[in-house]
Amino acid sequence: MTTIQTDAPARPIIPPLGRVWAALAPLSPLIVRVTTGLLLMPHGAGKLFGLFGGYGIAGTGQWFDSIGFTPGWIFALGVGLLEFFGGLMLVLGLLTRPVAAAVVGFMAVAITIHLPNGYAWNAAGFEMPLFWGLMALSVMLRGGGAWSLDRLLGREF
Template identity: 75%
Template sequence: MNTSLTPSGARPIIPALANVWAALEPLSWLIVRVTTGILLMPHGAGKLFGLFGGYGLEGTGGYFDSIGFHPGYLFALLVGSLEFFGGALLVLGLLTRPVAAAVVVFMTVAFFIHLPNGYAWINAGFEMPVLWGMMALSILIRGGGKISLDRKLGFEF
């Protein structure tokens, strides 16, 4: 390996960092996948259990009913489970692509729900559904990666 180059093959501005980037490169996808899963889980915990300022199944179900998703309780259960348990599966790299595909679908719907509020998430805009959706799409395309239970078990969808 030519240590004067970064993993991308470019010459680094600070050559001493080339070895650092080369050593850390195998972890980059793991960081993306695990962080996405960990950060989805509190959203699901809020919908399912009322944690982290969430409204639990009853409150979230009422919200889903109010925006036309009936029965709201079922939608709250499905979305909360996707975020909480699906997030945990992303952390583990298990059933990575099916979970990521479900998150892409959910975030596409969330985008249209939040679209009337404009871009900024601080105004309940579509910024975060786009971010989550693009992260999930990237995970869907790439799969669990080398450090995943999917790979360890010898299968990927």
């Protein structure tokens, strides 16, 4: 039986690139955290302020009402705040794990809402909530990282 040795570093196909990848690898958690936050923020801005083609709290609230989440305006406000200000907190790396955990929970609910539509996002499927939920899970497991306010403040959850 063959085993894979997981503690040995992989050898790059192009050896000089090994140093480049090793130098850039610490940026990976930062890129995932900041990208996740930045891409959540416009969705929150749409729900809260009607920006980026969103419907604001009233319009989004009507949609929540229509799917049985009542009173819809409270759900619109809560989700909008999480996406906008939670996204900003992820960008900054502030309370990273609790915010990411909240996003994971919200995306789990979003998946169940979109599940009847199938997988593809262009048919209102669950593809994007699944993707962003997994990105948030990655951030939650990793924490804010070296370039975060959590680290600067010396506090991580």
